[in-house]
Amino acid sequence: MIVLGIDTSGYVNAVGVVDGSRVLADRSFPAKTDSLEQIVDNIDTTLKRAGLALGQVEGIGVGLGPGSWTGIRVGVTVGKMLAFSAGKPVCGVPTLAALAYSARHAANLICPVISVGVGDAVYAGLYRVVNDTVERIGDYYTGDIEGLSELITGRAVLAGIQAQKYARKLEQRSGKKFKALEVLPSGAAVATLALERLSHGRSDDALSLTPLYLKESTAKVFVNKYSASKK
């Protein structure tokens, strides 16, 4: 089954195409402020390089984040509206899962980490590697590095952009040693994880697909705190 995967949560436009277990394309286009401008071109270029037209794509995988809120919205909107418009099934894939998948050869336990973009705060999760794929253990984590060091042991390998930096910070805070693997978001990883469900006839409802932010906007936090203290 030919599946297109996209992820725009991490300051790159990651676009990949798989056909079953074969990776036909896996490209990463730098995109700080021009993610929206480029994304459709990036998809078109990647498909053409793989010798494909959009009509041959049988399913779409969409990276849901977390990461850059603006970035995530580009990919999720494009992914779901492409699926709706072209009549293809779509699957949302958490970006942390895709990062863990990309790092699955490094260890049995992977801790993907994504910067929140403010101070030392991160989004993270814990994944076990099983049957050449990954399964999440427990809830996602959003918070500072200190808090993360209480949740994971040195058996977990950190994975993501700047994973080495986070490993060093974790070591400083906890005294435990951590291994790290620099991993970029991968469209092919997103496509492969989507394929796991698509190949069993399972998919998400395109119109209701929304980002996985894992963090409220500051205004909402403020208003919630304010109304709670008023009560």
Place this chain on the structure above:
Amino acid sequence: MLVLGIETSCDETAAALVADGRNVLSSAISTQLDLLKKYGGVVPEIAARRHTELIGYVIKEALDTADKTLDDVEAVAVTSRQGLVGCLMVGVAAAKSISYSRGLPLIGVHHIEGHIFANLLSHPEMPFPHVCLTVSGGHNMLLYVSGPCRYEVLGATLDDAAGEAFDKVAKFLGLDFPGGPVIDRLSKQGNPGAFKFPRPMIGSRTYDFSFSGLKTAVVNMFRDSLARGESLPLADIAASFQEAIVDVLVAKTVRAAQEKNVTTISVTGGVSANSRLRQAFTEACGKQGIKVFFPKLSLCTDNAAMIAAAGYARMMSGEKSDLRLNVFPNAPLGLS
């Protein structure tokens, strides 16, 4: 030609189907009223999140209501200029995806040009040239419109737009957001002559506007009354404040029409729904032999039908956008 219009520049998520630039087959709009009331205004991040949730549903609703499918759509028009950047991006991302997957022509539209076309949609018989006052929470401009998509900017607000002044004063008086409709309703029970608020720049030679001084005058008077322990006739304050805004908008627009030698005025944008503004314009224009047009109420506030109509006009004159279409939140209105 059937055009799918998409509009997400501020807090309304909208999609519409318009045939041949004038026949509105459907106009679906989802407002964020619950969020506006909760936060006292538009919070860009929250608005953008809501657009992402709704955009697919709104497009589907526009199609279903018109009893059409994407197979029938021949072009896509989307607001890409003027508005909140994160919000604009959602509409443009959706529009590009549909355009790419179906090989449809795509056109990015300036939000204010959409409002200009809202009136042309409502009144296809409106002649050119005419003078157009476009006024809402986010913009306040006076234009000389010599033809479809041909504008000369005569003036604009130097600070607050009239709609913004309505919102700020309403908020200050403890009334709901958005302020325009609330003040419109309240004013009907009030005396517009009770308080003499300034009419800023009403006599100035330029066609620019300024409303922040008027807002300050209302706030100061209100505070002084409070300090003296006087009771506050909200309806009178609302009516007098509204009358000041109306006086300025009407006077400057009518003078522009006279000086530009046109006998037609178009009043558009969210504030054009205001009942006192419509009444005052009708009276003033009647005395001067000028015809004044207002959009249908459903087309005054943000909607996608006006975007489809504006996009159609641009496409008919040979313009189109490509798949690298980007958003420009502060783009000036294209003048041609």
